[in-house]
Amino acid sequence: MTDAHPTAPTRGEVPRDTLIRWLNEYLNVPGIQDLSLNGLQIEGTDVIRRVAASVDSSAKTIQHAADAGADLLLVHHGLFWGKALPITGPHRTRVRTALMADLNLYAAHLPLDAHPEVGNSAMIAQALSLQGAQPFAEWMGTRGGWYGELPFEQSLQDFADRVQKLTGEICLVHGGGIPTVRRLGIVTGSGAEYIAEAAALGLDTLLTGEPEHKHFHDAFEYGVNVVYAGHYETEVFGVRALAAKLEEEFGLPWQFLHHPTGL
């Protein structure tokens, strides 16, 4: 008779390959096209006992993860984006820092934006009690945002204050639409491209990370309020929720490495 769970890992100590397989499946990494090379980007130690999570994979965050004794660093913005890069300059420093520390680096970009349970937009939607959330904002075949209705209408300023409480940072507000917020779309990071889609869906407000200059006029000409809460600040939610999920599933302790960019 065989054990029903022959490879079930001990809590608090998981073979790397088991954990990576679980992550790839949970996040649907093979099923989501992206510019980011999602999944394990740098292979480190064979067994994972401690996890770190950060938004970016700068040399500083990688060094911080190594200093914190992490075996796995989960990031939203990894090191490899759709084209071959020589291992030189800052890119070399980042790769070398991880390799020297025997640190596994795992990136989840679009799979984490779009995830219904631990995704960046889904976590903000949950924090704001968004009702009847539906996916929108398609990029490379995957919809990475959610839209729906807030349980109550509030003024644009009150809404921006609420978002500020959530992220800890002051929002940039472009009041292109009606002065109240009820029908809301959320696209974390660089989501201002979806102002037109927000207007087409009849949303009064889009909550996103950061604009390009041209998006100022889009907000007013499409008649949509846009609340910019920061690319970094809107994308801390997914990696934190994912690391917490690993703790729940595998008993792995984790910490968030906060390296804000102010953008």
Ligand SMILES: [Zn+2]
């Ligand atoms: Zn991003």
